[in-house]
Amino acid sequence: MKIASVKGFHDVLPGETARWAWVEQRARDLFARYHFREVRIPIVEKTELFTRSIGDTTDIVEKEMYTFIDRDGTSLTLRPEGTAGVVRAYVEHALAQREPVSKLFYFGPMFRRERPQKGRLRQFHQVGVEVLGRDDPAIDAEVLMLLHDLLVELDVRRFSIEVNSLGDEQCRPAYREALRAFAEAQRTYLCANCQRRLERNPLRLLDCKVPSCAAIVAEAPTIEGFWCQACRDHFAQVRRMLDYAGVPYQVAPRIVRGLDYYVRTAFEVKAEGLGAQNAVGGGGRYDGLVRSLGGPDVAGIGFALGLERVLLALGTTVDERLEPPLEVFIAPLDREAELRVLAVAQRWRREGFKIELGSAHRSLKSQMRQADKCGAPFVFLVGEAELEAGAASVRDMLRKRDYGCAVSFEWTVSQVRAYLRSLAELAA
RNA sequence: GUGAGUGUAGCUCAACUGGCAGAGCACCGGACUGUGGCUCCGGGGGUUGAGGGUUCGAGCCCCUUCACUCACCCCA
Numbered sequence: 001m002k003i004a005s006v007k008g009f010h011d012v013l014p015g016e017t018a019r020w021a022w023v024e025q026r027a028r029d030l031f032a033r034y035h036f037r038e039v040r041i042p043i044v045e046k047t048e049l050f051t052r053s054i055g056d057t058t059d060i061v062e063k064e065m066y067t068f069i070d071r072d073g074t075s076l077t078l079r080p081e082g083t084a085g086v087v088r089a090y091v092e093h094a095l096a097q098r099e100p101v102s103k104l105f106y107f108g109p110m111f112r113r114e115r116p117q118k119g120r121l122r123q124f125h126q127v128g129v130e131v132l133g134r135d136d137p138a139i140d141a142e143v144l145m146l147l148h149d150l151l152v153e154l155d156v157r158r159f160s161i162e163v164n165s166l167g168d169e170q171c172r173p174a175y176r177e178a179l180r181a182f183a184e185a186q187r188t189y190l191c192a193n194c195q196r197r198l199e200r201n202p203l204r205l206l207d208c209k210v211p212s213c214a215a216i217v218a219e220a221p222t223i224e225g226f227w228c229q230a231c232r233d234h235f236a237q238v239r240r241m242l243d244y245a246g247v248p249y250q251v252a253p254r255i256v257r258g259l260d261y262y263v264r265t266a267f268e269v270k271a272e273g274l275g276a277q278n279a280v281g282g283g284g285r286y287d288g289l290v291r292s293l294g295g296p297d298v299a300g301i302g303f304a305l306g307l308e309r310v311l312l313a314l315g316t317t318v319d320e321r322l323e324p325p326l327e328v329f330i331a332p333l334d335r336e337a338e339l340r341v342l343a344v345a346q347r348w349r350r351e352g353f354k355i356e357l358g359s360a361h362r363s364l365k366s367q368m369r370q371a372d373k374c375g376a377p378f379v380f381l382v383g384e385a386e387l388e389a390g391a392a393s394v395r396d397m398l399r400k401r402d403y404g405c406a407v408s409f410e411w412t413v414s415q416v417r418a419y420l421r422s423l424a425e426l427a428a
Numbered sequence: 429g430u431g432a433g434u435g436u437a438g439c440u441c442a443a444c445u446g447g448c449a450g451a452g453c454a455c456c457g458g459a460c461u462g463u464g465g466c467u468c469c470g471g472g473g474g475u476u477g478a479g480g481g482u483u484c485g486a487g488c489c490c491c492u493u494c495a496c497u498c499a500c501c502c503c504a
Contacts, residue, residue: 064503364463
């Protein structure tokens, strides 16, 4: 009986992994330019970390977490997102004491037990950044610039960044109440879902896609009218900086995030080619979070991108060019040759030569076919004659030429490379 | 959690109103002894997702079940 992978947990096979590596490398290069540094944190955390940070009435915490009881009775959870763990580590290791501002990034798998569909898996991967220790609008702008540049760098097709301010603990409660009161009056016209949202999380009414609800919501009061002076100023500054720097974005008064810890600046990225799940990323400011997790009262802001969705939204320019080409394929023709070739290849590989080895168990024909398929520009042939001469015969695959016993087994890699280069001129 | 669709070779898919389970690609081998792509020839591969039912006979019809996909919900 075959064992299949678990529902919503996917394999990434060779070929596809090159695209992943490409994305990660481009992201790393960009992060370095913005001077963000990598953190690696555990995949498993105490369940309480997520219930306290994400919010225990959110969908994630209520029904999507992979939670289990460890043998000592502790409740543990596979992380459903990255921010909580990063903040936990920040507090635990007192990073605030070491540096006034921490600019961090991470890559890794996240787990949410949802019904899988296009662009949505139970194990999915995110790249995220967090800035701890700055509450001024300039850092919001910088993070959004990084987000924008990252999307450009990764060649995400036709994306848009939507920005909003959710207010803070000063002004959001009043807005929440106003919205609830407004919706309450329309209750009978709302869909069943929205009626439920009304009690639990009125802000979520704003992103209902049911047309009748959307029509009602269009008439609803917007957060704008409720911002306190501080929030209003903050958001105005952020927008002014983005405008000045030429970062494109749209103000979207209706966006709300699915995690409770966001305050003030919040944003989402949408892109094409993703099916119904058109959000490739999102993030925002979470000023109270560090404190609520037992740390100092420092501000935080960050975002995360879903890598599977980024991959779905990539332009057509990405291909296998990332895989460095093979330099030589070595084909041994018998056991004796195989023995010799293994040792020679090892020496050359240690010097940085990129070599694939054929097997003497296979016919020369099939080794040649294999060499061709690997894209090897040269094949080194080793049989009886070559062993005797102490040198491999060379087949130039591109120019279809042969050179008998031409490359000595004693040569260094630079000698071999120099010789192979000279073949081009020889052929011309 | 809810709904719809689809399950046939490693992959993409055929197979008439129920009548011998096939093709292309991929893989392996061969076409003058130790030379690739192109062409030609050949080969291995399947419990038709699983279980039951109807029938002389089921890939096809009926029931059950499982898996996958898409969508709702929500989000990355």
